Amino acid sequence: MDSLFEALAHPTRRRILELLKGGGMSAGAIAERFDVSKPTMSGHFAKLRAAGLVQAEIRGTSTIYTLNLSTLEEVMMAFMARLGVGDDATEPREESA
């Protein structure tokens, strides 16, 4: 959980996730979209991997990164639930009937 929120703390890493929404991309292809060096990007990838937010598949000389939304969804929902967001019991219950 800590590693996930830390990973999300950096704008570049959040943008990487958005980029991957459209499907897997190689490390180089992703790096091209940003104004930082490739090693710096590699560091960002490592944090996203550590958080379980992306999966890396080595294909020949390339590394293809794909989004792992289930991790994000799980952790986010767990956290929101702990705060009572989306929890029907939090508010005085104003159901339709």
Next chain:
Amino acid sequence: MDSLFEALAHPTRRRILELLKGGGMSAGAIAERFDVSKPTMSGHFAKLRAAGLVQAEIRGTSTIYTLNLSTLEEVMMAFMARLGVGDDATEPREESA
């Protein structure tokens, strides 16, 4: 958005939010629950305020912090939507019918 994710990046700050789920609390009462100095806690409060995650109401000599869930919900939902989470169009649509 940046300030919100930065605020959430620290475990102590996430725990503060959970603590506030039960209702408003004074800065001192919150600080008692943690093993860090009061000035350090004050710094955490400042970041949560900057992110709009809590509201401060000065009551006499005390500062009462209350949770501001709407900010969290808004930003989280916007972010998730950008990634396609909870978006029906993402998966091949396997509705009941």
Next chain:
DNA sequence: AGACTAATAAGCTTATCGGCTAACAAAGGC
């Protein structure tokens, strides 16, 4: 084998973060 490409690892620098103590500001109570 050797050259080239893709990505990461190593090493370094700078800036920011999280913690502390000490000092300060403001409100309340005696």
Next chain:
DNA sequence: GCCTTTGTTAGCCGATAAGCTTATTAGTCT
């Protein structure tokens, strides 16, 4: 008026994060 309580501000320090350049690893191709 003064002391106490509460919380924040100021100033400092060590650790970590984010960036860079250079070096290394691993795969492909000729």
